[in-house]
Amino acid sequence: xxxxxxxxxxxxxxxxxxxxxxxxxxxxxxxxxxxxxxxxxxxxxxxxxxxxxxxxxxxxxxxxxxxxxxxxxxxxxxxxxxxxxxxxxxxxxxxxxxxxxxxxxxxxxxxxxxxxxxxxxxxxxxxxxxxxxxxxxxxxxxxxxxxxxxxxxxxxxxxxxxxxxxxxxxxxxxxxxxxxxxxxxxxxxxxxxxxx
Numbered sequence: 001x002x003x004x005x006x007x008x009x010x011x012x013x014x015x016x017x018x019x020x021x022x023x024x025x026x027x028x029x030x031x032x033x034x035x036x037x038x039x040x041x042x043x044x045x046x047x048x049x050x051x052x053x054x055x056x057x058x059x060x061x062x063x064x065x066x067x068x069x070x071x072x073x074x075x076x077x078x079x080x081x082x083x084x085x086x087x088x089x090x091x092x093x094x095x096x097x098x099x100x101x102x103x104x105x106x107x108x109x110x111x112x113x114x115x116x117x118x119x120x121x122x123x124x125x126x127x128x129x130x131x132x133x134x135x136x137x138x139x140x141x142x143x144x145x146x147x148x149x150x151x152x153x154x155x156x157x158x159x160x161x162x163x164x165x166x167x168x169x170x171x172x173x174x175x176x177x178x179x180x181x182x183x184x185x186x187x188x189x190x191x192x193x194x195x196x
Contacts, residue, residue, distance in 0.1 A: 062143035062156050063133050069154075069174040071117065074099055077175070078194040081125055084187050093194070096124045126191055129167045129176045132156050145171075149195075153177065163188065 057065055076097040083090045097104040098120070101112050105124050112120070118128040132140070135158050142157040152171040157164065160181075168178035181189035 057143050057145050057154060059140040059143050060137055062140060062154065063137065065143075065154055066129065066132055066156070066169065069169065071174045072098075075173070075175065079124075079126060080192050080194055082190045084189070092125075094125055096126075127165065127167065127176065127179045127181075129156075129169050129179075131160065132158055132165070132167065135160065148178070151177070 076095075079094045079096070081092045081094055095104075095106050098112070103110045103112050103115070103120055103123060110123055115123075117130060121128040139159040140156060141159070141164075142155070144155050146153050146155045146168070148168060153168040154171065155166070155168050157166045159165075163181040163183055166180045166182070167176055169175070170177050176191075177193040179189070179191040180187060
């Protein structure tokens with residue numbers, strides 16, 4: 001019986017490892033912390049506070065607000081990306097420069113021509129906030145204007161295919177500055193802009 005379970009479990013583990021590798025390719029040094037606990041939603045600091053009435057951006061209106069944002073054609077920024085799992089975590093820095101016809105990610109140059117925004121973001125290992133436009137409005141839990149670190153954001157929290165997503169989209173730049181993904185209550189992914 002145990003050997004039958006292994007014949008099923010091993011291919012599933014290999015498939016899972018391949019999918020994770022495809023979604024999160026190696027882009028620099030990774031620091032492994034073996035005994036790091038996984039943060040929960042209640043343990044995370046509430047660093048922002050709403051600055052407008054809740055009625056300005058709501059779960060039913062936030063998709064229209066996000067659709068009205070424009071990403072810049074050219075920008076450079078650095079992100080810190082953390083992955084969390086039972087018993088450990090990893091930390092990676094990703095440096096991104098986007099020009100008219102190119103994208104440079106940690107020193108590797110890619111042609112921008114023909115790539116979609118989601119493909120650009122996948123290369124940089126960051127979420128595409130426009131995916132909030134693709135979910136049913138019933139799957140959007142929270143949405144608001146918020147101030148965080150002296151900047152204004154649209155914060156949206158919604159259920160995706162596998163995880164609960166929480167994104168902070170900058171009003172001034174039209175770019176995603178912070179992102180978290182949760183498996184239930186446990187944080188499994190976080191991304192934060194590194195102040196330059």
